[in-house]
Amino acid sequence: MKIALIGYGKMGKAIEAIAVAKGHEIVHRVDLNSQHLLEKEELSKADVAIEFTGPETAYNNILKCFAANVPVVCGSTGWLEQLPAVKSICLEQHRAFLYASNFSVGVNIFFEINKRLAELMANQPQYEVKMEEIHHTQKRDAPSGTAITLAEQLMEKVRRKQEWVNDEASKPEQLSIISKRIDPAPGTHSITYTSAIDDITITHTAHSREGFASGAVIAAEWLKGKTGIFSMKDVLSL
Ligand SMILES: NC(=O)C1=CN([C@@H]2O[C@H](COP(=O)(O)OP(=O)(O)OC[C@H]3O[C@@H](n4cnc5c(N)ncnc54)[C@H](OP(=O)(O)O)[C@@H]3O)[C@@H](O)[C@H]2O)C=CC1
Ligand SMILES: O=C(O)C1=N[C@H](C(=O)O)C[C@H](O)C1
Numbered sequence: 001m002k003i004a005l006i007g008y009g010k011m012g013k014a015i016e017a018i019a020v021a022k023g024h025e026i027v028h029r030v031d032l033n034s035q036h037l038l039e040k041e042e043l044s045k046a047d048v049a050i051e052f053t054g055p056e057t058a059y060n061n062i063l064k065c066f067a068a069n070v071p072v073v074c075g076s077t078g079w080l081e082q083l084p085a086v087k088s089i090c091l092e093q094h095r096a097f098l099y100a101s102n103f104s105v106g107v108n109i110f111f112e113i114n115k116r117l118a119e120l121m122a123n124q125p126q127y128e129v130k131m132e133e134i135h136h137t138q139k140r141d142a143p144s145g146t147a148i149t150l151a152e153q154l155m156e157k158v159r160r161k162q163e164w165v166n167d168e169a170s171k172p173e174q175l176s177i178i179s180k181r182i183d184p185a186p187g188t189h190s191i192t193y194t195s196a197i198d199d200i201t202i203t204h205t206a207h208s209r210e211g212f213a214s215g216a217v218i219a220a221e222w223l224k225g226k227t228g229i230f231s232m233k234d235v236l237s238l
Helices: 010-021 058-067 080-092 105-121 145-157 210-223 232-236
Strands: 002-006 025-030 048-051 072-074 096-099 128-135 163-165 174-181 188-194 199-205 228-230
Touching (some): 002 058, 010 025, 010 210, 048 058, 058 072, 058 080, 080 096, 080 228, 096 210, 096 232, 105 145, 105 199, 105 210, 105 232, 145 163, 145 174, 145 188
Parallel strands (some): 002 025, 048 072, 072 096, 096 228, 128 174, 163 174
Antiparallel strands (some): 188 199
16 A cells, blocks of 8 residues: 655654554655655555544645545644544545544444443543643643543533533533653553542553554555544544
8 A cells, every 4th residue: 555644753653663564555644844755646646545633634634635636644632623624624525534543443332431430420420530641741732632632522421511621620510631751652541430538540541652553554454445534443443
């Protein structure tokens, strides 16, 4: 498979190592100095694009992939307000798009555990709940995209929490997400339910970027030749 890597930083390089080891060809490595590779004629040489740049650039890069009719796997976080627009353009233009706030198999299983635990806690108001995420100091967005996904899943079930705040909660209906930036943490997410009697904590700790990168390559292999909007739940049949 011919892959265009849009974003050739920490993730782009980790994805390249795994893709090449699996026999894929990297046809473009796009960073800030090689924006011409996002032109239609260049991008359309790829079977699939994998986009890991950052919050300010993801939206335009995805639209460039749509313009070139290249399926796009996007892992950039911090741009979720533009996600509805991307989805409607994808459907209008019959393109292929797969977004995940976290591509690791472990975190996608953790998402399912989070939903089930939240379901069990829905009618247990004696438990207060809060979240914590820890990442390296180069991370530009807070809270992490993964933490936002976890918070949204939790609030869907635990209706006493109505909004997340990236701070200590000041109102009972707020869900606190505390963000810590400590090197070299690749990504740790915890959810803790606390009552007067006990605590329950679930934690996912990434040991490296390998899980995110290999999940993105699996997603790209899966997306090639498809049309529509997908998630890792589709890829992993969860
Ligand atoms: N969904 C997931 O599983 C994961 C998501 N992420 C997310 O992925 C994103 C990237 O993370 P990471 O690799 O650590 O970040 P880095 O800062 O290491 O890399 C970002 C790369 O994007 C490039 N870039 C910036 N702007 C553009 C642009 N307009 N077009 C093309 N390339 C551009 C940068 O180029 P230059 O070097 O020239 O500045 C750099 O190569 C973040 O949003 C992060 O949160 C990270 C890990 C896992
Ligand atoms: O920027 C990172 O590094 C990571 N970003 C993703 C996020 O915002 O959730 C996924 C992972 O935790 C690493």
